[in-house]
Amino acid sequence: MSLINQPSIRSAEINKLKEYLIGIISRYLEENPPTAVDRSQVVKDLLNQAYMNTKVNLAVTLRDQLFHEIIDDMLGF
Numbered sequence: 001m002s003l004i005n006q007p008s009i010r011s012a013e014i015n016k017l018k019e020y021l022i023g024i025i026s027r028y029l030e031e032n033p034p035t036a037v038d039r040s041q042v043v044k045d046l047l048n049q050a051y052m053n054t055k056v057n058l059a060v061t062l063r064d065q066l067f068h069e070i071i072d073d074m075l076g077f
Contacts, residue, residue, distance in 0.1 A: 014066065017056060021070055024050045029074075043074045 025046045034042040047070055051063070058066065 014062075017054070018066060018070060020054070021047060021050050021066075022073060025070070025074055040071075040075055043071060047071065047074075 025043060028046055029039075029042070044067075047067055051067075
C-alpha cells in the first residue's frame with residue numbers, strides 16, 4: 001500500500017519528504033556510483049543518514065513504509 005493512499009496522513013508532506021530523500025540519494029549516486037554489489041547497502045545507508053539529518057520524527061511504521069517505497073524506487077523493484 002502506498003503512503004499517498006492513506007488519507008489520514010498528510011500525503012503532500014510525505015511526498016515532499018520522499019522526493020527530498022530520493023533527490024539526496026540520487027545526487028550522491030551520480031557523483032559516487034557504487035558497484036552493483038554495493039548499491040543496495042549504499043542506498044540504505046544514505047537513506048538512513050539523510051532521514052536522520054532532516055530531524056523528522058515519523059512513527060516507526062510510517063518511516064519503515066516510506067523507506068521501503070524509496071528503496072524500491074531507487075533499486076528498481
